[in-house]
Amino acid sequence: MLALALLGRVLTLLRRRGMAPVADMTERRIYYFDNNATTRVAPEVVDAMIPFLRDQWGNPSSAYRFGSQVAKRVDEAREKVAALIGAEPREIVFTSCGTESNNAAVQSALATQPCKRHILTTAVEHSAIIKHCEALRKQGCEVTFLPVDADGMLDLHLLDQSIRTDTAIVSVMWANNETGVVFPIEEIAAICRSRNVLFHTDATQAPGKLKLDAGGVGADFLTLSAHKLHAPKGIGLLYVRRRTPFQPYLMGGHQERGKRGGTENVAGIVAFGRAAELALARLEEENTTVRALRDRLEDTILGAVPNTVRNGAKEPRLPNTSNIAFDFVEAEGILMKLDELGICVSSGSACTTGSLNPSHVLTAMGISAARAKGCVRFSLGFYNTAEEVDYLLTHVPRVIARLRESSPEKPARHAKHAPGPAPALPAHSLQK
Numbered sequence: 001m002l003a004l005a006l007l008g009r010v011l012t013l014l015r016r017r018g019m020a021p022v023a024d025m026t027e028r029r030i031y032y033f034d035n036n037a038t039t040r041v042a043p044e045v046v047d048a049m050i051p052f053l054r055d056q057w058g059n060p061s062s063a064y065r066f067g068s069q070v071a072k073r074v075d076e077a078r079e080k081v082a083a084l085i086g087a088e089p090r091e092i093v094f095t096s097c098g099t100e101s102n103n104a105a106v107q108s109a110l111a112t113q114p115c116k117r118h119i120l121t122t123a124v125e126h127s128a129i130i131k132h133c134e135a136l137r138k139q140g141c142e143v144t145f146l147p148v149d150a151d152g153m154l155d156l157h158l159l160d161q162s163i164r165t166d167t168a169i170v171s172v173m174w175a176n177n178e179t180g181v182v183f184p185i186e187e188i189a190a191i192c193r194s195r196n197v198l199f200h201t202d203a204t205q206a207p208g209k210l211k212l213d214a215g216g217v218g219a220d221f222l223t224l225s226a227h228k229l230h231a232p233k234g235i236g237l238l239y240v241r242r243r244t245p246f247q248p249y250l251m252g253g254h255q256e257r258g259k260r261g262g263t264e265n266v267a268g269i270v271a272f273g274r275a276a277e278l279a280l281a282r283l284e285e286e287n288t289t290v291r292a293l294r295d296r297l298e299d300t301i302l303g304a305v306p307n308t309v310r311n312g313a314k315e316p317r318l319p320n321t322s323n324i325a326f327d328f329v330e331a332e333g334i335l336m337k338l339d340e341l342g343i344c345v346s347s348g349s350a351c352t353t354g355s356l357n358p359s360h361v362l363t364a365m366g367i368s369a370a371r372a373k374g375c376v377r378f379s380l381g382f383y384n385t386a387e388e389v390d391y392l393l394t395h396v397p398r399v400i401a402r403l404r405e406s407s408p409e410k411p412a413r414h415a416k417h418a419p420g421p422a423p424a425l426p427a428h429s430l431q432k
């Protein structure tokens with residue numbers, strides 16, 4: 001009994017250092033493959049933020065030193081996140097999350113250009129853009145959701161053609177959270193610049209996986225969210241290019257050079273800064289070790305499980321993401337069975353889990369509703385090990401085979417690997 005308690009304590013200590021396997025609240029071992037939903041907070045990040053929760057809790061806006069010392073740490077964190085995205089520190093506005101940053105960019109473009117009421121975006125954005133645009137449409141704005149092809153790629157000629165004289169902003173994500181497909185942001189920014197229209201990119205899934213250079217690319221606005229890069233939830237940023245007109249979304253105090261009211265989430269900001277340093281240092285590893293684990297996972301599943309196909313282009317793609325369609329089974333069943341085995345994966349964006357509708361991203365790629373319902377996203381991260389991938393690869397083929405046995409639409413035995421024809425573009429995704 002004592003030995004067990006001791007072992008539990010040692011495991012907890014190791015886990016705190018990021019050296020022991022992940023466990024849930026019941027001490028059940030977890031195999032976490034859902035890093036696009038959120039990530040484990042790095043132990044180095046926890047260490048960096050704790051003093052600002054425990055001892056250094058002063059308000060950075062206060063005039064006395066107990067506050068200004070804290071403000072100095074906020075500025076240091078600002079420099080670190082700026083370095084991660086190729087920005088100047090003064091171009092960083094800390095927010096509460098990626099959703100707020102996305103909303104703030106679009107709202108600002110509308111507020112600073114009252115004569116422009118058209119928004120150009122894509123059919124595969126995160127709901128933090130899509131839902132916001134749908135709400136703005138009800139308030140009188142016009143929104144164009146650009147379609148994608150079967151690979152999840154945009155037609156840049158169509159994007160160029162869709163810019164209007166009253167387009168207030170073009171918003172295109174850097175990398176898709178469900179498929180990992182990467183958009184040519186530099187080219188899109190160049191088109192927007194040549195047409196003299198503001199450009200926002202939701203880069204929430206990109207840092208630490210892709211080299212980001214907001215300044216070099218020429219974006220006006222860029223969104224990040226700290227919990228996707230091994231920092232805690234509840235902290236994000238909006239890059240606002242110098243000289244880009246900006247109207248605050250949250251109005252109040254003079255924090256963030258008057259660009260966002262509200263007392264700063266100091267511990268979160270310091271954590272974000274430390275996580276940004278780590279993400280820069282680990283960029284190479286994400287693109288070698290993590291990519292190799294992802295490729296082994298994907299190639300093995302596609303080879304070993306019949307009637308499977310990868311969703312989205314093989315390249316350019318985030319090195320950690322693989323979205324796979326398992327025909328004749330529903331993702332809900334797969335997720336439940338894998339959960340029983342301690343494996344965490346998702347059927348799409350964490351923000352739409354629970355919705356009965358097939359993913360809007362997969363539907364926009366022309367994937368049939370039947371196939372889209374059987375798609376699973378595997379998203380790896382820095383802390384995944386080869387042993388965890390082995391565990392997943394042992395169980396996924398068995399789970400699929402068992403579910404298919406009980407499926408009313410089970411495939412013919414020994415069915416060939418059948419990806420099916422590439423479907424046509426959805427008519428609904430243009431000019432919504």
Ligand SMILES: Cc1ncc(COP(=O)(O)O)c(C=O)c1O
Nearest residue numbers: 097098099126128177202204225
């Ligand atoms: C591409 C993308 N944008 C925005 C968000 C929203 O970020 P947050 O959860 O910080 O609001 C997410 C989160 O999943 C995302 O993947």
